Amino acid sequence: MTQPQRNAPSLATASLRVFEMSLGEMLWSRRTIFMGLVVGLPVLMALVIRLFDLAGASGIRINNMAVNGPAIFGLMVWAFFVKFSVPVLGVFYGTSLIADEVEDKTITYLFTRPIAREAVLIGKYLAYLACTIFVVLPSIVLVWLLVIPMGGSLGANFLDLIKDLGIVAVGLAVYGAVFAVIGAYFKRPLLIGLAFIFGWETAVLAFPGSFKMLSVAYYLQGLVPHAMPNDSFASMMQAFFQEPPSLTGSLATMAVILVVFLGFAARIVARREYVLEQ
Amino acid sequence: MHKRTRYFMVGSAAIVVLGLCTGLVAFYNGGLSLTSTSRGPSEMAYLPADAAMVGFANVREVMTSEFRQKMIAVIPSGEERDEFQRQTGIDIEYDIDTVVAASTVVDPDKHALVLVRGRFNDGQIEGVIRQQGGTMEQYNGVRMVVANPANMTPDGMPRDVVEKGESFALAFLETGLLAVGSETAVKAAIDAKASGNNATTNDELMTYINQIQTGQSAWAVGRFDAIKGSPDMPDQVKQHLPAVQWFSVSTRVNGGVTGTLRAEAADDASAENLRDVVRGGLAMGRLVSGNDPRVDMLINSLQMSGSGKTMSLSFAVSPEVIDALKGFAELADQSQPRIDRQ
Structure with a gap:
């Protein structure tokens, strides 16, 4: 008697299976402790600031003018999340999507499954996105709830929260795609990734001319003034980025980067022969 | 998916949804303070709870601004400042950081x-106040110098104080913080801080102060009836002003000057009247400015906006405009002697 032949699952179904399998692994890995520290620090700081405020301390002051909650929130989103957490989490998780499987010599088990190789990359990328978004966004919401009432109104700053959540989610998606390529192609992806965010991206933003267009940070940080709750902070940012890209331009460019890099990473995974070191 | 992964994701999503729902409710209700606390300069704790008008000036920022350096070239400083410094040891330019009134x-x-x-x-x-007949006293642990006009020479006293016969007082509230005013006002400031019944508890006033953007060089917030009561305001102006309830003025001085005047009327109709008055004023200004480029530049920098019960008039004088105005002033100075000679 012949067994009925089972068709290979579609790319979407296969990606979903890899996603389900990878999410738990990713979420309960040692890397998550690092992520917890990265996103827990702003919450802790917000809590301390709020407790000081409730205790009647004079709070953070600039030019003898107490800085209100919305300004502190804008500063924290900029410094802790957009500038640091998003690229750092992108590099740590993005580069490990394929590199970890190669290093652990477990990639063979995935590649011998009757699924398209691209599905492995896409499923793992989606798991990375879910993992980081489900950890980072609650942290931003908690900071917002703690800090904004210090002289601000939750209602008046609600749209800023939405924008900030959107910016962080877009940043995680784009950086993840960029580092997925590095992780799929290079042998020491973490070092290259760190050099990219702390070396290249930092340097090109300071260079005059069009070099900054070759970085993700330029487009991502260009979105931030649109979401900043305070004009003076936005003006400070705009002074830093002499010619900030437009909102539409930033979003369109990042969409292109996301699609191109994710496609490129999937292509590398599909075609590359990974040699496992003994 | 493992159970703990599912629990984690549900918990995480719950925090985000809770935050978004809270924000959404607040957004539609326009409030939801969640025990919000008041901001503003720390000196607010000394101001009376029934304060109708509060002003703040970051003197240090203004004094060191590029704008002031340009103005010094046009408007020289007076001798009174030197005399004030000689008597009190206070150099207004370097020793004063902020003033709150x-x-x-x-x-x-x-x-x-x-x-x-x-x-x-x-x-x-x-020493200066004691030389003028002032006496030292302690009030609730704060050192005060009280000067009774009856015992003092009019030279050393503010004219208003002398004329009204009110005791003038100066208190050292904190290191580097002086309170100056009538004895009643200074004592009330000390009590306000000690009791906690101060301007920070005045929700209406604090709402407007909180709306002022951080980093302004100077601002003032007040109830309009506080100004209406002023004997200096002509009756005709009082009658023609619409029912404005609150106003705020804020300005930022750096290379140029930017500022906003915001007024809140009692209702939409009054606000519309006010906006009409301002529009008319701007049109009139353009009409009478003629060919004077200085007035033209200033009027063009004014922008009116507002909806509902608010009217906002903002202005931005860029460093280039100030340079141009300075140039015009210098030209006018140069041309003046020639006219005299003719």
Whole structure:
């Protein structure tokens, strides 16, 4: 008697299976402790600031003018999340999507499954996105709830929260795609990734001319003034980025980067022969 | 998916949804303070709870601004400043950081208070007032110098104080913080801080102060009836002004000057009237400015906006405009002697 032949699952179904399998692994890995520290620090700081405020301390002051909650929130989103957490989490998780499987010599088990190789990359990328978004966004919401009432109104700053959540989610998606390529192609992806965010991206933003267009940070940080709750902070940012890209331009460019890099990473995974070191 | 992974994701999503729902409710209700706390300068704790008008000036920022350096070239400083420095040891340019002033609607002269933060020689200031007949006293643990006009020479006293016969007082509230005003006002400031019943508990006032953007060089917030009560305001102006309830003025001085005047009327119709008055004023200004480019530049920098009960008039004088105005002033100075000679 012949067994009925089972068709290979579609790319979407296969990606979903890899996603389900990878999410738990990713979420309960040692890397998550690092992520917890990265996103827990702003919450802790917000809590301390709020407790000081409730205790009647004079709070953070600039030019003898107490800085209100919305300004502190804008500063924290900029410094802790957009500038640091998003690229750092992108590099740590993005580069490990394929590199970890190669290093652990477990990639063979995935590649011998009757699924398209691209599905492995896409499923793992989606798991990375879910993992980081489900950890980072609650942290931003908690900071917002703690800090904004210090002289601000939750209602008046609600749209800023939405924008900030959107910016962080877009940043995680784009950086993840960029580092997925590095992780799929290079042998020491973490070092290259760190050099990219702390070396290249930092340097090109300071260079005059069009070099900054070759970085993700330029487009991502260009979105931030649109979401900043305070004009003076936005003006400070705009002074830093002499010619900030437009909102539409930033979003369109990042969409292109996301699609191109994710496609490129999937292509590398599909075609590359990974040699496992003994 | 493991159970703990599912629990984690549900918990995480719950925090985000809770935050978004809270924000959404607040957004539609326009409030939801969640025990919000008031901001503003720390000196607010010394101001009376019934303060009708509060002003703040970051003197240090203004003094060191590029704008002031340009103005010095046009407007030289007076001799009074040197005399003031000689007597008190206070150099207005370098020793004063900020000034906060407040007054009430009822008997504003008696309750007007000025709080000056900076670097002072307490002994020298005390000495100056004591030379004028002032006496030292302690009030709730705060050192005060009280000067009774009856015992003093009019030269050393503010004219208003002398004329009204009110005792003038100066208190050293904190290191580097002086309170100046009538004895009643200064004592009330000390009590306000100690009791906690101060301007920070005045929700209406604090709402407007909180709306002022951080980093402004100077601002003032007040109830309009506080100004209406002023004897200096002509009756005709009082009658023609619509029912404005609150106003705020804020300005930022750096290379140029930017500022916003915001007024809140009692209702939409009054606000619309006010906007019409301002529009008319701007049109009139353009009409009468003729070919004077200085007036033209200033009027073009004014932008009116607002909806509902608010009217906002903002202006931005760029450093280039200031340079141009300075140039015009210099030209005018040069041309003046030639006309005289003719």
